[in-house]
Amino acid sequence: MLLKDFKTYFEKELSDLFNLEEVRHFFYILIEDLLNENRFVLAVKRDYTLSAHHLTAFKNALKDLKKKAPIQYITGVAHFGDLTLKVNESVLIPRPETLELIAYIKDSFKNSPPKTILDIGTGSGCISIALSQAFPHASITAMDVSEKALVVARENAQKYKSTIKWTLKNILSEKSLDQKYDLIVSNPPYVRALEKIEMSKNVLEYEPELALFVTDKEPLIFYKKISELAFDFLSEDGLLFFEINEYLGNETTTLIEKIGFKKIVLKQDMYLKNRLIMAKVTA
Ligand SMILES: C[S@@+](CC[C@H](N)C(=O)[O-])C[C@H]1O[C@@H](n2cnc3c(N)ncnc32)[C@H](O)[C@@H]1O
Incomplete structure (x- = not known):
């Protein structure tokens, strides 16, 4: 034909x-x-x-x-900036907003690249792989609670010859991190059950629940846990970066402030939605 x-x-x-x-x-x-x-x-x-x-x-x-299956799961491929990544229903399809997170991180470290990086909730590996290209000398650790996600992430990293240390862990049950990091980054699950109503079928029925949802009662559970750990395990001048729920920008900022971070920047994405946070222990 x-x-x-x-x-x-x-x-x-x-x-x-x-x-x-x-x-x-x-x-x-x-x-x-x-x-x-x-x-x-x-x-x-x-x-x-x-x-x-x-x-x-x-x-x-x-x-x-x-x-209504997402086109990326149909082709098995998602484009993330210059990267062409394998995806399947075990991993979130990387979003354009996350590219803005990468750009923000690159800009923040343009004078002094991070030597050690931790990516929490790596999914397809998109953040870790993009950062390994931006900071080729950094030692990168990527964590996820999903073994199936790590299989995909590993395959993607091999394609780009990115050396990344993979770790299968539930961040919510970790009491400490294994070392200090110059950069801790996370795009954790942040969609509340109450927001399901505004989501399209292709996301709800196909993308992994584990990657997307938190309870209405504890919507910032990941931000609290990760910020507490980062407060103790960021190196001097180290930076914490989050992608956040657009509706919870102020709440997330207040939470990070309460943990003790002195410098916090809330940034909007290209759609003018509160989407990114950068935090530093010292002012
Ligand atoms: C929103 S997705 C982000 C995926 C990828 N980093 C990205 O930006 O496209 C969140 C990721 O966190 C992982 N995750 C969920 N709960 C977790 C936990 N308790 N500990 C570690 N990772 C978790 C999910 O498996 C998923 O891969």
Whole structure:
């Protein structure tokens, strides 16, 4: 079947579920991630024919899109800045906001790169791998409570030749850290059950609960635990970075302040939502 003919069929089949712009975006992603071709192949090679193998893959993708599966789980690939990472339903799909966290960290350490880094709740490994590229001499430890997530993260790190120490731990039951760190970073679970109502089906039904949710009663449980540990285990001039719940910027800042941090910066993301926090033990 010609690729251009499948596109027509694909657009028609999904027209009731998504707007045309979204459908075309999905199709271009499939061209890039399943065919390994540039999206312009459609314009340049009008007679591009899908092999039987690729036609099956495109048909399966269409079936999964109808069930509202995220395109990244369908292709098995998520793009995170310059990185192309493997993802599956054991790991959160890296978000653009997290790229802003990386940019903020890089900027904060531009004069003196961190030598030791701890990434808590590493998921796909996106933060650790991006930081290993930014700070190639740093020794990086990445932690997650999910063994399956660490399998994916390890594979991603191997692809980019990032040397990272992986550790399978539940941060909430840790009484201390193994050493002092120049940089502690975390994008922990922060979505409250009450926010489920505003979430789309593709997130709720496919992305790992373990990566997303906290209870309404203790929404800042991870921020409290990680900040307490960081207060004792950041090296002098070390920095703590969080991605946070946009609705809890002030509460999270107050919590970190109470733990004793002297310098705290709350930053907005590109959508002007409170999203990032940087904290330092001394002013
Ligand atoms: C919001 S996801 C972030 C994943 C990745 N760092 C990112 O930015 O895309 C949170 C991660 O924390 C992990 N996690 C959840 N509870 C944890 C715990 N108690 N201890 C350590 N990691 C935990 C989840 O498995 C998940 O990978």
